[in-house]
Amino acid sequence: MIENKKILLIYNASQVLTLRGGLQRGWKLGKLGIIPNGAVAVEGETILAVGDSQSLLANYPDAEKLDAVQQVVMPGFVDPHTHLIWAGDRAAEFTMRLQGKTYMEILAAGGGILSTVNATRAASVEELLHQTRQRALTSFYHGTTTAEVKTGYGLTFDSEMDQLKAILALDIEGPLQLVPTFLAAHAVPPEFKHNPQAYVDLICNEMLPELAQWWKNNQPQNSLPFVDVFCEDGAFDLAQSRQILEKARKLGFPLKIHADEFKNLGGAALAAELGAASADHLVKTSSADIRALGQSDTVAVSLPGTPFGLDEDEFTPAKDILDAGGILALATDINPGTSWCESMQFILALACRKIGLTPAQAIAAATINAAAALNLANQVGSLEPGKQADLLILNVDDYQHLGYRFGINLVSKVIKRGRVYPV
Ligand code: NIG
Numbered sequence: 001m002i003e004n005k006k007i008l009l010i011y012n013a014s015q016v017l018t019l020r021g022g023l024q025r026g027w028k029l030g031k032l033g034i035i036p037n038g039a040v041a042v043e044g045e046t047i048l049a050v051g052d053s054q055s056l057l058a059n060y061p062d063a064e065k066l067d068a069v070q071q072v073v074m075p076g077f078v079d080p081h082t083h084l085i086w087a088g089d090r091a092a093e094f095t096m097r098l099q100g101k102t103y104m105e106i107l108a109a110g111g112g113i114l115s116t117v118n119a120t121r122a123a124s125v126e127e128l129l130h131q132t133r134q135r136a137l138t139s140f141y142h143g144t145t146t147a148e149v150k151t152g153y154g155l156t157f158d159s160e161m162d163q164l165k166a167i168l169a170l171d172i173e174g175p176l177q178l179v180p181t182f183l184a185a186h187a188v189p190p191e192f193k194h195n196p197q198a199y200v201d202l203i204c205n206e207m208l209p210e211l212a213q214w215w216k217n218n219q220p221q222n223s224l225p226f227v228d229v230f231c232e233d234g235a236f237d238l239a240q241s242r243q244i245l246e247k248a249r250k251l252g253f254p255l256k257i258h259a260d261e262f263k264n265l266g267g268a269a270l271a272a273e274l275g276a277a278s279a280d281h282l283v284k285t286s287s288a289d290i291r292a293l294g295q296s297d298t299v300a301v302s303l304p305g306t307p308f309g310l311d312e313d314e315f316t317p318a319k320d321i322l323d324a325g326g327i328l329a330l331a332t333d334i335n336p337g338t339s340w341c342e343s344m345q346f347i348l349a350l351a352c353r354k355i356g357l358t359p360a361q362a363i364a365a366a367t368i369n370a371a372a373a374l375n376l377a378n379q380v381g382s383l384e385p386g387k388q389a390d391l392l393i394l395n396v397d398d399y400q401h402l403g404y405r406f407g408i409n410l411v412s413k414v415i416k417r418g419r420v421y422p423v
């Protein structure tokens, strides 16, 4: 029996931001494709039509109607870089940092990421799910409809797989859609302190092949997860990052990298060379590496919550990346160490002040370009017929309030796969 899916018509929006036309490279960033007095027709989980209210009301007279009453309608935010899944608490490290210790000093002393590794390894699956679910919901009700989530707080194959399975379980639970990334190369675990290369070899020779096999047996219908590396002094050097990413690529995994958060090691150029989906952080990136990124399809993901969270003064050189023709995106980097922020709205506010974007540019970087960083630009990130019906209704009548205002939630409704969630 063919079931007639019901149509939902969201109409009367002061502005529908369509973000139509695909990812936005270089200074093309910021094309919102605005429809004044706009409407969006949704059938089941999919966008059916986008246009002005008058035409869509005429075309779909029997639709269930949702009056957006002079509010902005836009695509849900895509958050393409998160460490949403962890257990434990590092609030005391914030005080230590305010008193002068650096992030990498705390890590070198066995704290930082390694402290979260201990807590996460010790947590029950239920506890890990419970803590992560709360953050996922906060993120969702602040407007994020799709988020990438990295493992990286287990650092053994089994505990990394436990995190990966928890991410997959939370994705099925919803409403926030989650895209998994395998980040066993997040830190050198204490067991390998005196022989980090042995850990790199373990990732390459055992973990990645076993992950590929597990995926084939258990998730054949889903595309492979991303593989990521923290390429940094004190974590994994450029040669080790290359070894891991080349092996991952050979096994068919799409790639990501943490590059130039504290030091320029060449990770961004490596990402461009290997065809990674994204290179993320990009604070200390050299001009040569920016050029390499600009000439590639690798998305440059800026995480302004991280220098802000660390109270540092240097941010992503976004204008240089745009000058070079790069594809710029934004993400929260939510994690317990450097940036505990679930809200893409706050990231937009930082991007407008700290990396020089306009609200329009920040919105494009947080939707269509962020979707491109997850290889999902054909499914989410814009309001176009055939795409997934992931929308926000904001309680403002002009998009420029995004980025301008901060510290509060401007989302009044989240619509995920056609389902309406009032905030
Ligand atoms: O992206 N830099 C590495 N990873 C995270 C921090 C993780 C943590 O401190 O727990 C980041 O900033």
Ligand code: FE
Binding pocket: 081, 082, 083, 258, 333, 335
């Ligand atoms: Fe990160």
